[in-house]
């Protein structure tokens with residue numbers, strides 16, 4: 001098991017990665033890495049931090065009741081509720097939440113059916129689906145203003161074999177057993193959201209058969 005300090009460094013690296021991609025605009029998003037499962041302790045970004053310039057002080061050690069361990073004048077991410085709910089439900093070791101135009105567009109386009117289905121795409125392998133004719137449904141939940149309700153909705157929708165949940169007109173939560181796995185899942189979901197959106201566009205323009 002890694003120390004809080006090691007996991008905090010991991011959170012800083014993930015923030016730099018996602019921030020360089022432009023996936024954490026205007027201080028949005030939050031990132032966490034598990035420190036201890038039982039009792040639950042994890043390293044998470046503080047609320048309102050600029051993820052491009054994250055320092056060790058911007059990463060807090062938090063428990064299952066969202067209580068900050070140790071001295072800090074900062075509050076943990078407002079969406080810590082979602083991280084707690086996901087760590088409670090799944091055996092994941094890292095959770096990444098980002099806001100992007102493509103994940104927002106897909107969440108809006110497919111909100112009514114409650115999921116976006118992606119079939120027969122090579123990058124589904126990055127989500128753990130190596131079977132021929134793989135088909136994956138990424139759930140989409142409403143953007144509840146009550147963050148405990150949002151946490152519950154994301155956790156209820158989350159499945160161990162589909163490592164992401166979209167929140168309508170808000171962003172995506174991607175998770176994995178390790179920080180590297182969570183990052184791979186996030187990159188794959190972002191690629192697939194852009195792909196599906198662009199495919200929808202050219203299909204609707206009549207360039208590609210349905």
Ligand SMILES: CSCCC(=O)C(=O)COP(=O)(O)O
Pocket residue numbers: 026027028029030045046047048049076077078079097
């Ligand atoms: C400025 S973005 C609005 C809040 C949000 O959706 C988010 O991801 C960041 O919240 P945090 O409390 O983690 O800074």
Ligand SMILES: [Zn+2]
Pocket residue numbers: 028029030079097099170171
């Ligand atoms: Zn958010």
